[in-house]
Amino acid sequence: MRSQGFKKKPDKMKKRKRRENVTQQNQCRFCRSKTEYVDYKDIDVLGKLLTHRGKIFSRKRSGNCASCQRKVKLAIKRARFMGLLPFTS
Numbered sequence: 001m002r003s004q005g006f007k008k009k010p011d012k013m014k015k016r017k018r019r020e021n022v023t024q025q026n027q028c029r030f031c032r033s034k035t036e037y038v039d040y041k042d043i044d045v046l047g048k049l050l051t052h053r054g055k056i057f058s059r060k061r062s063g064n065c066a067s068c069q070r071k072v073k074l075a076i077k078r079a080r081f082m083g084l085l086p087f088t089s
């Protein structure tokens, strides 16, 4: 008889906790740095707001406020037109 390899898992397994304790920032990243104009030329900033396929992150994902998201949208579209950022396709 071969020994049974099956072992019952202990009841006290560590349950994965969802990130509930994440402190929400009360201001978006552009409001904190007090930038009035999002430049289309700084790709380092705009590249963080894109997926690897080139889509713009939603406001919920990026944490931008509504007015800053509009500025980001305009800046990304300008950067795409200038060939700095990829289009989605």
Ligand SMILES: [Zn+2]
Pocket (backbone or CB within 6 Å): 027, 028, 029, 030, 031, 064, 065, 066, 067, 068, 069
């Ligand atoms: Zn903002």
